[in-house]
Amino acid sequence: MLEAFSKAPDFTLIDQNGKKVTLSEFEAKKNVVLAFYPFDWSPVCSDQISFYNEMHSLFEKRDAIVIGISVDSMFCHTAFAENRKLTLPLLADFEPKGEVAREYGVYNNKEGHASRALFVIDKNRTIVQSYLSPDSENPGADGILEALDTMNKA
Structure with a gap:
């Protein structure tokens, strides 16, 4: 898993609306929270991503955007976002499966999905905090x- 003070690898993935999202597009503009999670429809993931969506204003006050990433497809993300009324970007690390999760060191090879992990990234694309949570636990937002x-x- 990538640790604090590492440079966050750049990537481009498709969100639930079919839009390409590139990490470097936020450089010098926004702090970024990457929330890797196993699957859209699992109970813990649904709660975690919905919680972050509800906290949008708290993140925005801190000049940050939360981006969810899982190995689900864009179409799965679209249905999930519509069902849960989500506005935060959900990126499809679908093909090649888990490529971005692997770059960040959080791909679970045994289970075939991203582990539940958080990366707080500053406007210079430096990781200032990384956290690996058990898949069965919602890490919340306090950290x-x-x-x-x-x-x-600072």
């Missing part, structure tokens, strides 16, 4: 908000 607050004070 993310604390990391963003610390970054904004």
Whole structure:
């Protein structure tokens, strides 16, 4: 797993609306929280991503965007986002399966999905915090908000 002070690898993936999203497009503009998660429709993932969506204004106040990434397809993300009324970008690390999760060191080869992991990335594309959570636990947002607050004070 990539650790703090590493340069976040750039990538381009498709979101639930078919739009290409590139990490470097946020450089010098926004702090980014990458939330890798196993699957759209699993109970813990659904709760975690919906929670981040509801907290949109708290992230925006900290000049940050949360981006969800799983190995699900764009079509799965579209249905999931519509069902849960999600507005945050959900990126499809679908083909080649898990390529971005592998670059970040959070692909679970045994299970065939991204592990539940968080990366808080500053506007210079430097990882300031990384956290690997058990797949069965929602990591919440306290650690993310604390990391963003610390970054904004610096």
